[in-house]
Amino acid sequence: MPSKKLAYRNLPHLFLKAREELLCHFRPIITHFGLTEQQWRILRTLDEKNELEPREICELCHILSPSLTGVLSRMEAIGLVTRQRMPGDQRRVIVRLTPKSEKLVAELGPLIVAQYKIIEQALGPELIKQLYDIMDQLIATEKGPITRIALPEKKDWANMTD
Template structure:
C-alpha cells in the first residue's frame, strides 16, 4: 500500500474542486458569452454593473475577482468597445465611476434569455434542488470566509 502525505490529509482539496466546478460551469456558459463577442471578464464586469449600478474600479475588481492591474486593461478595452463609460467624481478627480452604456444594457437583455435557458438545462441535468443547495452553500461559505 502506498503511503503518501495525501493519506494524512483529512479533507478533500476544496479549492481544486471549486475550480473544477467553475470550469465545468463555464463550459456551458462560455460559448453563449463569446457568441456576443465578450470575454468572461467583460461579462463579469457587465453583470456586476447591471446588478449593482455604477461602481469604482476597485469595487468591480473585488466583485469580479479580477486583479486591479488586469481591471485597468479590461475597462480600457470595454470603454473602447462602448461597453462602459468612465466618469470622474466632481469632488475628487482621482476617483472614477464606471457605468454601463446602452449597448451593454441591451446585451444584458439579449444574452439573459440564452443564459436563463442554459440555467434551466443545468437544473434539468443536475436537479433544481442541487442548484438551490449550491447557491445557499456558496453564500454561507462566502459569509463565513468574510468573517475571518
C-alpha cells in the same frame, strides 16, 4: 519513489473543477457575442447596479485592480462602458454601461437565464439549493479567524543546485 501522499483532498481544486464544469455551458454563449468571461461579469454587474466605481467592480467581480485597468480600457475602446472622473474627488472614477452595451445585455441575459434553467433541471433543483446554501455557509464562516500555520525559514529552492 514518491514521498507519502497528502492525506487531504484538494478542496480549492475541486471548486476549480466544478466551476469549469458549469462555465463550459455558458462560455459558448458569451464568446458568441465577442465577449470574455470578465467582460460579461462586469456588464452583468453594471446592469444590475447601474453605475459603479472601479474598486467596487474589483470587489463584486473578483478582478484585481491591475487587471481591471486593462479590461476597462479595452471595454471603453470598443464602446461597452464609459469612464468618467468623479467631480468631487479627482482620484475616483465612475463606470457606466453605454446604450450599446445595454442592448447587448438585454439580448445576452435571457440566453444565460435559459441555459441556467436547463442546467438546473439537469442537476435537480434540490442540488442547486443545497449548493447555494453550503456556499453561503462557507463564505460566511470564512470571515471568522483562521490562524495561519508558522512557516519555516525561507529556502531558495529555485536556485539550489541539489
